[in-house]
Amino acid sequence: MTLKALIFDVDGTLAETEEVHRQAFNQAFAEFGLPWTWDRALYRELLRISGGRERMAAFARRLGTTGIDELLAPLHRRKTELYTARVAAGGVPLRPGVARLLAEAGAAGVTLAIATTTSRANVDALLGRGLAQFAVVACAEDAPIKKPDPAVYTLAVTRLGLAAADCLALEDSTNGVRAARAAGIAVVVSESVFTAGGDFSGAVAVFPDFGAVGLAELTRLFTGA
Ligand code: XBP
Numbered sequence: 001m002t003l004k005a006l007i008f009d010v011d012g013t014l015a016e017t018e019e020v021h022r023q024a025f026n027q028a029f030a031e032f033g034l035p036w037t038w039d040r041a042l043y044r045e046l047l048r049i050s051g052g053r054e055r056m057a058a059f060a061r062r063l064g065t066t067g068i069d070e071l072l073a074p075l076h077r078r079k080t081e082l083y084t085a086r087v088a089a090g091g092v093p094l095r096p097g098v099a100r101l102l103a104e105a106g107a108a109g110v111t112l113a114i115a116t117t118t119s120r121a122n123v124d125a126l127l128g129r130g131l132a133q134f135a136v137v138a139c140a141e142d143a144p145i146k147k148p149d150p151a152v153y154t155l156a157v158t159r160l161g162l163a164a165a166d167c168l169a170l171e172d173s174t175n176g177v178r179a180a181r182a183a184g185i186a187v188v189v190s191e192s193v194f195t196a197g198g199d200f201s202g203a204v205a206v207f208p209d210f211g212a213v214g215l216a217e218l219t220r221l222f223t224g225a
């Protein structure tokens with residue numbers, strides 16, 4: 001079994017983006033006159049639901065708020081505008097070790113891919129020209145059924161033209177680990193601000209971050225998986 005591709009999750013794995021998402025959600029709610037504020041504790045809980053639009057719909061149901069279905073699409077579009085503006089303005093760096101892992105993979109001929117439930121515009125804003133190093137980018141628009149469903153990972157593997165057994169996923173969340181495992185892909189975790197201490201059953205290894213984890217270590221874990 002040879003490690004042929006690394007498939008990265010985006011939010012919480014490539015970068016600590018969820019705090020910026022949270023702020024963008026709250027600003028969009030205010031602009032739309034919704035009396036909703038997601039503090040960090042509530043947001044950590046709501047992150048059990050992948051997908052911003054699905055998360056807002058679930059929150060409305062939980063409150064018993066009706067009649068806002070037509071609002072969800074424009075609300076999510078505005079949130080995405082606010083998020084991408086904040087990220088494009090800079091200040092959301094890659095997490096420790098990520099840039100080095102990307103460079104090591106490129107030098108070793110290990111293909112890079114992305115499998116995320118976030119919107120494509122958010123990935124473009126975060127990575128900019130760095131997106132070019134990824135052979136495959138599978139986002140919310142490509143796989144509408146969100147993690148923990150395996151769809152986005154299965155799509156990434158198919159587009160890579162590889163077998164799931166040739167790939168290693170890098171994730172930060174329980175949903176992400178479950179999605180990768182359901183797609184038959186081994187997965188390692190770097191805990192993020194909003195996921196630390198979660199249930200990562202099925203992961204090959206769990207790290208606080210990838211700051212001290214190189215490609216050689218990932219390869220060793222992968223072949224031992
Ligand atoms: C994390 C998510 C996304 C973001 C918000 O994605 O679940 O929904 O929280 O982005 P990842 P959207 O798979 O990269 O961890 O509002 O665009 O959904």
Ligand code: MG
Nearest residue numbers: 009011012172
């Ligand atoms: Mg994530």
